[in-house]
Structures are given as C-alpha cells and as structure tokens.
Amino acid sequence: MSIQIVLPAIWILTAALVLKLVNDWSHLPQRVAVHFDTAMQPDGWSSRRVLSAMILVAAIGEASFASWLLLNLGSGSVITAAVLLGVNAVFVCVFWQIINFNAHGVPVRARWIVIPLLLLVAGFGVYMAMARH
Numbered sequence: 578m579s580i581q582i583v584l585p586a587i588w589i590l591t592a593a594l595v596l597k598l599v600n601d602w603s604h605l606p607q608r609v610a611v612h613f614d615t616a617m618q619p620d621g622w623s624s625r626r627v628l629s630a631m632i633l634v635a636a637i638g639e640a641s642f643a644s645w646l647l648l649n650l651g652s653g654s655v656i657t658a659a660v661l662l663g664v665n666a667v668f669v670c671v672f673w674q675i676i677n678f679n680a681h682g683v684p685v686r687a688r689w690i691v692i693p694l695l696l697l698v699a700g701f702g703v704y705m706a707m708a709r710h
Contacts, residue, residue: 604680663697
C-alpha cells in the first residue's frame with residue numbers, strides 16, 4: 578500500500594465526513610449525544626457546536642498528521658501507511674455514526690466501529706511483528 582494511494586484515501590474519507598457534517602448540520606439538535614456505552618446507548622452529551630469542533634479537529638488533525646508523517650517517512654513504510662489509513666477509517670466511521678444518530682435517529686451499529694478497529698489492531702500487530710525483524 579503506497580502513500581500515493583493512502584494519502585488521497587485519507588483525505589477523501591476526511592472530506593466525506595466534513596461534507597456529511599455540513600449536510601446534516603440543520604438536522605442536528607442543539608444537544609447531541611457524543612459518547613455511547615457498550616450497548617450503543619448514549620451516555621454523554623454536548624452541544625452540536627462542540628461535536629462539530631471535535632469532529633473537525635480530530636478528523637482534519639489526524640489526516641494532517643498522517644500526511645506529514647507519510648511524506649516525511651517516504652515510501653519506506655507500507656505498514657505505517659496501512660495503520661494510518663486504519664486510524665482514519667475508525668475516526669470517520671465513529672463520527673459518521675454519531676452524526677447519523679443525532680441527525681436522523683439511526684441507531685449506532687457496533688460493527689461499523691468494531692470492524693475498522695479490528696483491522697487497525699491487526700495492522701498495528703503486523704507492524705510490531707515486522708519491526709522486531
């Protein structure tokens with residue numbers, strides 16, 4: 578997985594999330610759920626402005642950091658690129674679900690969080706195994 582594929586993928590996912598937020602802004606209530614328990618029921622609340630700031634800072638910050646890291650590492654770290662793409666996918670999936678829950682009442686689906694998270698953990702495990710050799 579090269580940085581020529583990973584960097585655009587990270588920014589496309591991030592842009593899609595930002596567009597989702599902008600598109601659903603008028604549907605978000607003033608008080609939104611921002612945290613969910615293990616049963617995927619909301620247990621933490623905030624304002625929609627704070628949620629929006631969290632999404633923008635986390636998603637754009639992660640994409641910017643990933644870009645900086647990959648451009649400074651060069652093409653030498655395929656596993657790092659895969660792990661950074663996995664981190665971005667987890668962020669996007671989690672925030673997408675939170676927006677959908679608050680704007681449209683769509684239940685949070687654990688599989689859309691757990692699957693990218695498992696892929697991220699697997700990628701990190703491969704990375705650590707390769708780093709030892």
